[in-house]
Amino acid sequence: MTVNSFTSVSLHPPLVLFCADNRADTFSAVMSSHRFTVSILSEQQEAVSQRFALIGPQDTLYSTLNCGMGLGGIPYLKDSLAYLDCAVDNVVQAGDHHIIVGLVEHLELLNPGRPLMYFQSQYYHPGTLPPD
Ligand SMILES: Cc1cc2nc3c(=O)[nH]c(=O)nc-3n(C[C@H](O)[C@H](O)[C@H](O)COP(=O)(O)O)c2cc1C
Numbered sequence: 001m002t003v004n005s006f007t008s009v010s011l012h013p014p015l016v017l018f019c020a021d022n023r024a025d026t027f028s029a030v031m032s033s034h035r036f037t038v039s040i041l042s043e044q045q046e047a048v049s050q051r052f053a054l055i056g057p058q059d060t061l062y063s064t065l066n067c068g069m070g071l072g073g074i075p076y077l078k079d080s081l082a083y084l085d086c087a088v089d090n091v092v093q094a095g096d097h098h099i100i101v102g103l104v105e106h107l108e109l110l111n112p113g114r115p116l117m118y119f120q121s122q123y124y125h126p127g128t129l130p131p132d
Pocket of ligand 1: 001002003004005006018019020021023024025026027049050052053054118
C-alpha cells in the first residue's frame with residue numbers, strides 16, 4: 001500500500017516506522033509475515049502511488065510491475081529510487097492505526113532520481129512550491 005507516514009526512527013540499530021490503518025490488507029499481511037519492504041517512489045511514479053492506494057483486490061498489481069524479491073519473498077519495486085527490507089521489531093496500537101516499527105536488514109539504492117512528494121493532499125515535484 002501507499003504510505004506517507006513512513007519515517008526514520010533510529011540509526012543504531014537502524015529502525016524505521018510507518019502507520020497502517022487497522023483495516024488495510026497490508027496490515028494483516030505484515031502481521032502474518034513479520035516482514036515488509038519499503039520502495040521509495042520517484043517523481044515519475046505518481047501512477048504507481050495512486051495504484052497502491054486503491055482499495056480492493058489487487059491480484060494483478062505486482063505481476064504488471066517490475067518487481068524484485070526481497071528477503072522472505074516480500075516484493076519490492078525495481079523502478080523506485082531505493083528499497084528497504086525490514087523485519088517487524090515492534091507494533092504499537094494507536095487509535096484506528098498501528099505503528100509498525102521495522103529493523104532495516106537490507107537497503108539498496110536502485111535508480112538515480114528525485115522523490116515523489118505528497119503534501120496537502122496533492123503530489124508535488126521538487127522545485128514546485130505548494131500554494132499558500
Ligand atoms: C499519498 C497517500 C498516502 C497514504 N498514507 C497512508 C498511511 O500512511 N497509512 C495508511 O494506513 N494508509 C495510507 N494511505 C491509504 C492506503 O494506501 C490505502 O488505504 C490502501 O488502499 C491500503 O491498501 P491495502 O488494503 O491493500 O493494504 C495513503 C494513501 C495515499 C494516496
